[in-house]
Amino acid sequence: MVTGITVGIKVGLLGMGTVGTGTVEILLNPKDRHPLMKELELSRVGVRSMAKPRQFQLPEERLTTDLAAIVNDPSIHIIVEVIGGIEPARSLILQAIANGKHIVTANKALIARHGSEIFDAANRAGVYVLLEAAVGGGIPVVEPLKQSLCANRIMSLIGIINGTTNYILTRMQQEGGDFAHILQDAQRLGYAEADPSADVNGWDAADKISILAALAFGGRIKREEVYCEGIGQITAADISYSDKLGFVIKLLAIARRWGDGEGDQPQLQVQVHPTLVPKSHPLSSVNDVYNAILVEGDPVGEVMFFGRGAGAGPTASAVVADILNIAALLTVERGHQRQSSGYPVLDPLLACTHQEYYALIPITHTKSRFYARFLTHDHPGVIGKLGTCFGNRNVSLESVVQIGLREQCAEIVVVTHGVNEYDFRAALSEIETLNAIHSIPSVLRVL
Amino acid sequence: MVTGITVGIKVGLLGMGTVGTGTVEILLNPKDRHPLMKELELSRVGVRSMAKPRQFQLPEERLTTDLAAIVNDPSIHIIVEVIGGIEPARSLILQAIANGKHIVTANKALIARHGSEIFDAANRAGVYVLLEAAVGGGIPVVEPLKQSLCANRIMSLIGIINGTTNYILTRMQQEGGDFAHILQDAQRLGYAEADPSADVNGWDAADKISILAALAFGGRIKREEVYCEGIGQITAADISYSDKLGFVIKLLAIARRWGDGEGDQPQLQVQVHPTLVPKSHPLSSVNDVYNAILVEGDPVGEVMFFGRGAGAGPTASAVVADILNIAALLTVERGHQRQSSGYPVLDPLLACTHQEYYALIPITHTKSRFYARFLTHDHPGVIGKLGTCFGNRNVSLESVVQIGLREQCAEIVVVTHGVNEYDFRAALSEIETLNAIHSIPSVLRVL
Numbered sequence: 001m002v003t004g005i006t007v008g009i010k011v012g013l014l015g016m017g018t019v020g021t022g023t024v025e026i027l028l029n030p031k032d033r034h035p036l037m038k039e040l041e042l043s044r045v046g047v048r049s050m051a052k053p054r055q056f057q058l059p060e061e062r063l064t065t066d067l068a069a070i071v072n073d074p075s076i077h078i079i080v081e082v083i084g085g086i087e088p089a090r091s092l093i094l095q096a097i098a099n100g101k102h103i104v105t106a107n108k109a110l111i112a113r114h115g116s117e118i119f120d121a122a123n124r125a126g127v128y129v130l131l132e133a134a135v136g137g138g139i140p141v142v143e144p145l146k147q148s149l150c151a152n153r154i155m156s157l158i159g160i161i162n163g164t165t166n167y168i169l170t171r172m173q174q175e176g177g178d179f180a181h182i183l184q185d186a187q188r189l190g191y192a193e194a195d196p197s198a199d200v201n202g203w204d205a206a207d208k209i210s211i212l213a214a215l216a217f218g219g220r221i222k223r224e225e226v227y228c229e230g231i232g233q234i235t236a237a238d239i240s241y242s243d244k245l246g247f248v249i250k251l252l253a254i255a256r257r258w259g260d261g262e263g264d265q266p267q268l269q270v271q272v273h274p275t276l277v278p279k280s281h282p283l284s285s286v287n288d289v290y291n292a293i294l295v296e297g298d299p300v301g302e303v304m305f306f307g308r309g310a311g312a313g314p315t316a317s318a319v320v321a322d323i324l325n326i327a328a329l330l331t332v333e334r335g336h337q338r339q340s341s342g343y344p345v346l347d348p349l350l351a352c353t354h355q356e357y358y359a360l361i362p363i364t365h366t367k368s369r370f371y372a373r374f375l376t377h378d379h380p381g382v383i384g385k386l387g388t389c390f391g392n393r394n395v396s397l398e399s400v401v402q403i404g405l406r407e408q409c410a411e412i413v414v415v416t417h418g419v420n421e422y423d424f425r426a427a428l429s430e431i432e433t434l435n436a437i438h439s440i441p442s443v444l445r446v447l
Numbered sequence: 448m449v450t451g452i453t454v455g456i457k458v459g460l461l462g463m464g465t466v467g468t469g470t471v472e473i474l475l476n477p478k479d480r481h482p483l484m485k486e487l488e489l490s491r492v493g494v495r496s497m498a499k500p501r502q503f504q505l506p507e508e509r510l511t512t513d514l515a516a517i518v519n520d521p522s523i524h525i526i527v528e529v530i531g532g533i534e535p536a537r538s539l540i541l542q543a544i545a546n547g548k549h550i551v552t553a554n555k556a557l558i559a560r561h562g563s564e565i566f567d568a569a570n571r572a573g574v575y576v577l578l579e580a581a582v583g584g585g586i587p588v589v590e591p592l593k594q595s596l597c598a599n600r601i602m603s604l605i606g607i608i609n610g611t612t613n614y615i616l617t618r619m620q621q622e623g624g625d626f627a628h629i630l631q632d633a634q635r636l637g638y639a640e641a642d643p644s645a646d647v648n649g650w651d652a653a654d655k656i657s658i659l660a661a662l663a664f665g666g667r668i669k670r671e672e673v674y675c676e677g678i679g680q681i682t683a684a685d686i687s688y689s690d691k692l693g694f695v696i697k698l699l700a701i702a703r704r705w706g707d708g709e710g711d712q713p714q715l716q717v718q719v720h721p722t723l724v725p726k727s728h729p730l731s732s733v734n735d736v737y738n739a740i741l742v743e744g745d746p747v748g749e750v751m752f753f754g755r756g757a758g759a760g761p762t763a764s765a766v767v768a769d770i771l772n773i774a775a776l777l778t779v780e781r782g783h784q785r786q787s788s789g790y791p792v793l794d795p796l797l798a799c800t801h802q803e804y805y806a807l808i809p810i811t812h813t814k815s816r817f818y819a820r821f822l823t824h825d826h827p828g829v830i831g832k833l834g835t836c837f838g839n840r841n842v843s844l845e846s847v848v849q850i851g852l853r854e855q856c857a858e859i860v861v862v863t864h865g866v867n868e869y870d871f872r873a874a875l876s877e878i879e880t881l882n883a884i885h886s887i888p889s890v891l892r893v894l
Binding site: 138144152218314329 | 481770
């Protein structure tokens, strides 16, 4: 066996921020890690400024501010992109692919929006684009979906895949505090960014679930079709009432296959929204900045992946794993000679093999359980009127609880059974017109 | 790109028990699974008896009771061994390897005991031996350790990896019942075998942690050096007292790296025993037949893999994933021509690259927290005497609680801080000789 063949894989790193620095730290310390690490050479590192003080001393000649020079360097085999954002990341990756280089990226926003362009280019060039670090930090989930669960018909993915919102919701749950105040504190502590909109609006989670759904269901997803609702409207009252009803509120990213499996393409539902999760559910105890992804497949049943979803160390763990996976395949490839046809042959489990788009089911056509909180004038019979409006739309109620008084109104919380969102919305519209109803401060989905 | 290259991988299946039947079910139903499934052909199936009624109708000519004929069939590429036990599984696998066939197996007992012989033969022949199904059923853990966490220095593995014992302990916890009665019920329900010794004595968990430790730490483990204690001695009283102290009792399989990392080989501790797990720990809520493996690595931190650890569907999911991983690599290989040297080149992340044995630290030299229950004659000062004996051996106590009276003795429960097992045992020997001590019914480790 020749597994120890000298491969001498040269890596070019774009970006020396948090993840880039974590990646350098692993590459410079191969001891006790996989022996293949010793075949990796950190060839060039692209930085924004040469002057910035750094945690690691790299030879001056390896550093450059000219990122294009790295992706055009003919000696480099793998480009690691950890600069983030759409441009110049997209152009640099496309140029690297055109130059026949393999790509490792942590850039979920880019892949969720421009994945098709990038994977098409990669397939033409016969190179890999690996992105374990794009979802769930260091938690192995992308590669397990590709390689370990590949024999399954995946039925659903349910994930807590944004650490910032999970941190905020956990603190709201534990302290009874309100959103705005805890967000400020999270920003002060570095758990939320100065502009927190991508996290708190659910956009980051939507990027990630788009990527996971494409992998799990074997088709491409249009990011802009993913329904997305953030946590900005969650109040301490809703958290407290949910708690009393046996739920915690989590920002869930959900992708689900519907239908009887007829036809070649499944019907998919992909959405991100705050959700009441029963306290008995494995995701309910995933707190703070931890992430978890629950996968349901046939025949594996439910499996869950759990860990820290962000941070230099965990994310760099995933980046370097992807580098090693490419290095391993290059080792195999170099043990052979390319056939004269010259077609590069990619590992079909690791390459992107699907090219068709899935049409997503619009949110109004999906089915959910709902939680709704009503402020009502304390008319006798108001619960009866609510029940009638819901009943007229075939919305079956699991519980109706009058909680108490707020702003001189009686506060009523309703939890439904699984209903069509369209019917539920229609019932709500009718309820809003009732004289007995003051307002409907919250409507949330229930897992 | 040529990922759709026709590979036509022929699979020979040894065994049509639970896992074999689950494997056939997936192979015969490729729809909505990975497209590479369509390249697999279930060529021959070895069974014990042709007469037995089966869930699936396979063409008569594909079935045979002559297992040797399958491993000697020159047209077959991959042999799947799911007959279990040591022989004839070992001889069939070695013969298949000698014939240049890749191996997929779910046989933890065989790999834990004869892994070295099998992997050495596989390395010589240039074939893969994959065994995702040997640990944790369908939970991806073997491949993630090899491929997704390969950039980490693994610090510890802690697993609940035997479903039978976890089912029994969960019911003891929930019902307050005793071991013997719940074991009988588990046997009646099919959760425990007629001869439950491999499960309840921890041998099955020891097989599995040996395999995981070898993968995680990159060295071979001698199965007979793994310390192993079963759950037969656990009483309802211990479960109840643990509960009051904030713990649940789980059968844990633990592998841990010790020392400062000097020298080329880490010092390893590998052991299986019932353990008090704090209720706040992620493993404490893994109940019934579920399995979970918590991996701590540098820099990934803690990641956990959770799911059903047994059963036809989950285990077959892992078996077929391994088949597909080999098929994927054969696809890459066939896109190239073997170099004239003729050396087969294996993927260094998937092949077994380590050949040295790790010496395990004997249990007496390890450090643990302990729980001990004492029956004492109600002498004044007995707690003082216990404290003195422990103190003389540098055993620091976290809590000492007098629970009540049992068999006319005062019952005292002690929980220690982390101490050397040797010192703790020495203190216990001294305590046993005290007049005030009636007996020491239980000694358990604490996570």
